[in-house]
Amino acid sequence: MGCGSVGLMASPPAQALADLTEISRQVEAAVVFDREGTVLGSTADDERAGRLASAAVELLRAAEDVRPEGAEELVQLGVALSDGSVFVVSDGDRLIAATTRPGPTVGLVYYDLKSCLRGLAEEPEAKPGPRRRTTTKKTDAAS
Amino acid sequence: MRLRSFLAGLLVAIGSAVAAIVLRRRAVRRRERAEIYLADGTLIALTDGHPDAEQLLQHARDLLATARS
Numbered sequence: 001m002g003c004g005s006v007g008l009m010a011s012p013p014a015q016a017l018a019d020l021t022e023i024s025r026q027v028e029a030a031v032v033f034d035r036e037g038t039v040l041g042s043t044a045d046d047e048r049a050g051r052l053a054s055a056a057v058e059l060l061r062a063a064e065d066v067r068p069e070g071a072e073e074l075v076q077l078g079v080a081l082s083d084g085s086v087f088v089v090s091d092g093d094r095l096i097a098a099t100t101r102p103g104p105t106v107g108l109v110y111y112d113l114k115s116c117l118r119g120l121a122e123e124p125e126a127k128p129g130p131r132r133r134t135t136t137k138k139t140d141a142a143s
Numbered sequence: 144m145r146l147r148s149f150l151a152g153l154l155v156a157i158g159s160a161v162a163a164i165v166l167r168r169r170a171v172r173r174r175e176r177a178e179i180y181l182a183d184g185t186l187i188a189l190t191d192g193h194p195d196a197e198q199l200l201q202h203a204r205d206l207l208a209t210a211r212s
Contacts, residue, residue: 028210028211029210029211044210048209048210048212051209052206052209052210055202055205055206055209056206058202058205059199059202059203059206062198062199062202063177063179063199065195065198066179066187066189066195066199067179067181067187071181071183071185072181072182072183072185073181073182074179074180074181074182075180075181075182076179076180077177077178077179077180078177078178079175079176079177079178079199079200079203080174080175080176080177080178081175081200081203081204081207082175083207084207084211086203086206086207097206099206099207099210099211
């Protein structure tokens with residue numbers, strides 16, 4: 001429904017988000033952002049991605065206000081509404097927010113969002129260079 | 144005859160109980176709520192009507208509306 005096209009196809013967050021929406025059919029829209037609300041990637045267009053990140057930061061701040069003083073940091077939050085659900089997962093300074101239809105499989109959504117963030121964190125080392133072909137020419141056939 | 148009506152009554156009673164459980168579960172699931180998970184595994188659950196929940200629910204509604212706009 002609200003799932004738009006991936007804005008930055010070449011960047012790692014955009015690729016991770018494209019994988020996310022392909023794997024998790026429950027996710028309608030998702031945005032990767034930092035704690036200041038800077039968008040790192042989104043399934044929505046740039047303008048809507050900015051508004052999604054801002055709304056997610058506001059949601060996060062409201063959740064932080066609820067957290068008891070001295071308690072551990074917030075790692076994930078989910079809000080179930082009558083017409084859909086909203087999820088935010090944090091991995092250090094990088095966060096991901098996603099929306100789904102009503103009644104999603106909560107555990108699966110969290111798993112997919114965490115996998116997406118983990119994939120982004122591993123991106124620089126995990127990204128392999130162009131593979132070298134290992135097949136060798138048969139020299140005896142030529143001679 | 145008596146056994147048959149007893150069984151029919153029992154069946155209706157069981158059916159009603161199952162329907163009541165299903166409807167109750169559905170109603171609970173439909174209730175708007177927020178769940179916050181902390182790093183140590185603590186879960187803070189806030190349901191609609193809780194004083195702290197309203198702000199969270201409103202922000203979530205805004206986010207959902209933005210995603211679908």
